[in-house]
Amino acid sequence: MSAAILELAVDKFLFRFPPGLFYSEAGIWVRFEGLRARIGLSDFTQQRNGDVAFAEPKEEGTAVRLGDEVAVVETIKVNLSIPSPVDGKVVEVNGDLLAAPELVNQDPYGKGWLAVLEIEDDEAARGALKTAADYLALAKAQAEAEVRR
Amino acid sequence: MPNLPRKKVGLISCSGEELPEGTVTRRAVRKVLETLRPDDTVTLCLPLFLAGGEGERAFARYYPTISVDGCDKRCAALATEKYSSKPLASIVVTEIAKESGYGAIGTARRLDESGLRLADAVADKIAEETDRLLKRKPKDTTRRAGREGS
Amino acid sequence: MSGTRPKIPVVPCSGIGKSLGAAAREAAYVLVEDLRPDKTRIVALSLLVLGDEEARREVAGGEAVAIDGCKLECAAKGLACSGAAKVHKIAVFDVVRRHRGLKPEGVCDLNEDGLRLARATADEAAKIVDEVDAEGGHA
Numbered sequence: 001m002s003a004a005i006l007e008l009a010v011d012k013f014l015f016r017f018p019p020g021l022f023y024s025e026a027g028i029w030v031r032f033e034g035l036r037a038r039i040g041l042s043d044f045t046q047q048r049n050g051d052v053a054f055a056e057p058k059e060e061g062t063a064v065r066l067g068d069e070v071a072v073v074e075t076i077k078v079n080l081s082i083p084s085p086v087d088g089k090v091v092e093v094n095g096d097l098l099a100a101p102e103l104v105n106q107d108p109y110g111k112g113w114l115a116v117l118e119i120e121d122d123e124a125a126r127g128a129l130k131t132a133a134d135y136l137a138l139a140k141a142q143a144e145a146e147v148r149r
Numbered sequence: 150m151p152n153l154p155r156k157k158v159g160l161i162s163c164s165g166e167e168l169p170e171g172t173v174t175r176r177a178v179r180k181v182l183e184t185l186r187p188d189d190t191v192t193l194c195l196p197l198f199l200a201g202g203e204g205e206r207a208f209a210r211y212y213p214t215i216s217v218d219g220c221d222k223r224c225a226a227l228a229t230e231k232y233s234s235k236p237l238a239s240i241v242v243t244e245i246a247k248e249s250g251y252g253a254i255g256t257a258r259r260l261d262e263s264g265l266r267l268a269d270a271v272a273d274k275i276a277e278e279t280d281r282l283l284k285r286k287p288k289d290t291t292r293r294a295g296r297e298g299s
Numbered sequence: 300m301s302g303t304r305p306k307i308p309v310v311p312c313s314g315i316g317k318s319l320g321a322a323a324r325e326a327a328y329v330l331v332e333d334l335r336p337d338k339t340r341i342v343a344l345s346l347l348v349l350g351d352e353e354a355r356r357e358v359a360g361g362e363a364v365a366i367d368g369c370k371l372e373c374a375a376k377g378l379a380c381s382g383a384a385k386v387h388k389i390a391v392f393d394v395v396r397r398h399r400g401l402k403p404e405g406v407c408d409l410n411e412d413g414l415r416l417a418r419a420t421a422d423e424a425a426k427i428v429d430e431v432d433a434e435g436g437h438a
Contacts, residue, residue, distance in 0.1 A: 165313075167342075224346060258328040
């Protein structure tokens with residue numbers, strides 16, 4: 001990723017959005033690796049929801065449609081049902097999260113990935129997602145609305 | 150530079166586990182954040198500040214801060230100045246307690262009624278300073294008979 | 300014999316932004332006031348980091364216990380830079396994972412789950428204190 005990471009500062013919080021990724025409205029990032037999609041929680045999503053205590057993706061072999069639950073993430077504050085950002089089949093889950101769920105908070109775009117899904121059509125999948133700039137705009141609106149609440 | 154939809158004041162309180170006045174600072178700051186001035190303030194976490202928290206330090210560099218300390222060791226004020234910039238207002242609970250004639254206020258773990266009242270008084274002081282820093286008219290919480298104008 | 304030994308310093312993070320910080324603070328009080336009052340004392344993290352001489356003397360060269368709320372480990376980091384020979388770390392966050400389903404809330408006034416977590420954290424910290432005490436590892 002050579003392009004500069006997009007950043008959004010709201011109050012004392014700084015949110016990062018790598019430009020090489022795609023993002024769902026629910027705040028799940030996607031890195032396309034050929035016909036595979038690696039997914040995780042965006043920096044905005046993980047900061048909003050607090051320290052992750054348990055991160056449990058669906059097991060390998062599970063087929064999901066766009067919007068189906070692909071993982072459950074339990075934080076100190078809330079239990080999150082994570083909607084899949086793509087149609088696909090889970091082919092790999094991040095085993096490191098069993099012992100170190102805090103990786104989702106500490107390195108959301110790197111070591112904190114949740115799962116890898118095999119997909120059939122990466123162009124169609126991209127079409128249903130937002131670019132970093134578009135997702136940043138959405139996150140900004142959501143963050144400012146929360147701050148004003 | 151942090152981007153704020155509206156200007157806010159950062160409140161940084163000491164952690165003060167050893168003194169009841171330290172507990173007063175926490176209670177007062179949370180009251181201002183949650184009730185008295187929720188749209189005008191953010192809290193900066195002192196332990197995170199000391200440990201290098203970039204968000205906390207960046208905020209304190211660019212926006213006004215109020216330090217709220219339990220005693221005259223003034224850890225919050227010193228840390229803010231050392232790692233970012235000098236707070237624009239510094240409140241010390243032992244000074245307020247002395248001026249207002251508070252005696253015993255409970256323990257660091259549990260404030261008594263007097264300690265809770267002191268926390269309210271400190272919270273009011275913080276709110277007053279917040280208004281001053283944001284150049285806002287003080288929010289009128291008392292009825293003032295015969296008042297003219299705005 | 301243990302009555303003449305200096306007390307083991309306990310340093311909570313007391314983070315004000317999250318209930319985990321509040322639980323760490325409460326856990327320190329439970330440990331120092333209820334469970335091991337003869338063996339432990341609280342030392343304020345900010346005094347240590349800012350170089351207060353009295354605070355630094357408390358930890359210099361000996362073993363200490365850091366009670367953190369989350370994995371940012373502010374108390375453990377602060378203690379490590381303050382002259383302690385060995386820092387025993389415990390985080391409320393890890394205790395949460397051993398007591399699944401508890402959702403701590405509140406900063407000034409912890410809810411029931413928060414108080415339970417604080418107590419569970421203090422219980423685990425007390426075992427650490429007993430081990431340190433048995434080995435005679437404090438300053």
